[in-house]
Amino acid sequence: MEPVSLVTRTDIVDGSAVVSVTGDVDLVSAAHLRTVLEDALELSSHLIVDVAEMTFIDSSGLSALVHVHRQAADRGARMTVRHPSPMLMRLLSITRLATVLVVHDGEPQADDRRGRAEH
């Protein structure tokens, strides 16, 4: 059986680079995700990783996220993870990454980001 692969899509939305991740992130695909996120970081100082369609992530994938998050911080940019599943939130909590990687937008702010440029 062919393992499920990773599909990503990068868009610019209101000045932010939004990378939508679909599929599994593990030892096979983590390096690819890292490259895609690094490339997206070249497009905007705000990188949003939308994981609504991500079906799996393990510690290899978390390492890729942490790596790019640090790269973003080093150059004065920022990276946030959007739409984490309960499973991912549990993982982030176990690994003490929840407050590092996820920005808890309030409801009004979440609405804002659709219609207003972000700086």
Added chain:
Amino acid sequence: MTDAAAPSTSVLLVHAADAQSATLRNALSARPELDVVDEVLTTREAIAAAERLQPRVLVMDVGLDDLVGQGVLRSVRRVAPDTRVVLHAKTTVVDDRTGIRLWIAQLVGVILDPVRPAALAARLEVPGEPLGVPMARTFVSEVLDQWDLDGLVPAAGLLVSELVANAVQHVPGPCALELTCRADVLRIAVSDSGPGMPDLRVMTPSSERGRGLHIVSAFATTWGVDQLPDGHKKVWAELDPAEVHP
């Protein structure tokens, strides 16, 4: 033996009247395969209850005040020769939800162990390359589906991913994935030919590695490393159905 469709194991609980004991009683009572027939507070009462009820298993806290030497066990054996005695040291239980859950899960495993017969087992030879990780995960998902344990797939897939990734990254050559299910406890084991032992590293938010085994520790009720006679090692983790996470 009772009805074959719903075999239940009669359990007599002997412990102090405290919150942990109440948690244990409620947890065991909730298990359909267990039948808590009575709960008593002293070893003296325990002997009388064992004689009267002839339970399959007597679960006793060794911290009871009136427990003196081995006399109680001899007495139980005399009045209820077919009763198995399971002892536990409640005082060693970590006083948080995870600790108590772990303790109860282990206790249930011990209570049921000789009662539940055939184990379910499955095995996969995993190539020693990164692609082995998703292969192993797919295998686990298919096997658990067959075993009607699909609720465990998210947690089991995660454990398998971490264990196989560890083997693939640190040991050359293939590894073997074994799944066994006994007494409702799923055991995931990965054997490899490496002499090294898993390394529980200090984990900080900024470090890029060292999270895998912390994840295993958090999702498994218990896990460990067995040294095999041929110098190989087996890293295993156990998952209880009650431990299904969203």
